[in-house]
Amino acid sequence: MKFIYPISVDSYITASYGASMWYGKHRGIDIASKLPNPILILAPHDGHLSYGIHYQWGKYTQIVVPGFKTILAHNKLNGGWLKQNNSFVKAGVPVAVMGNTPGPPWSNGRHLHWQVYEHGVIIDPLTYVKESLTPTEMAIKKVVAAQQKKLDDVLMGDAAGAIDASTGKAYLIKDSKKQELPVKEVLANLYLPWIDKDTLNDIPNK
Ligand SMILES: [Zn+2]
DSSP states (O other): OOOOOOOSEEEEEEOOOOEEEEEOOSSSSEEOOOOOOOOOOOOSSSSSEEEEEEEEEEEEEEEETTTTEEEEEEEEEEESSOOOOOEEOOOEEEEEEBOSSSSSSTSSBEEEEEEETTEEEOGGGGGBBBBOOOHHHHHHHHHHHHHHHHHHHHHHHSSEEETTTTTEEEEEEEETTTEEEEEHHHHHHHTTTOOOOHHTSSSOOO
């Protein structure tokens, strides 16, 4: 079994496996990103997907395949518009959005807690992260990267419309004129239908 790294944008590990935390040994790895926009979490491996809520993990996604179970925790958003609960997912598809649930003391700031069980025993997820991807995984990664890039362009003002992060105002460029519209309408016009109300709350100063 090999895993895909679950974050495809610039990110960094804030707590490694086995690190000492206030409650004891860290049972997974924590990944955060400085990017201001919603960060998609990808399925690290194929498997049966389900969503849940846990007092330490907040909203979490679970992916199970014979021999392995992955937990992706502290999510802002669990599936819904991304993937159906109780469905089978392929490695690399978006299954959640990075968040900060349930909040302190279990999650201090937006990050992903990735925890893996191999035959019921907790292991370091990085043990199984692979270097190269299959053609299917590469194709999925391209689509995800294109969607993430599109969203970045909207936030940076390089697309045919933008969201001004400092004022929270959104506009479209039509006939070379700036037209101010509700954020939701701008995103729909820019073909980012996978963004929903909850995800928009991640946009700073909205
Ligand atoms: Zn953690």
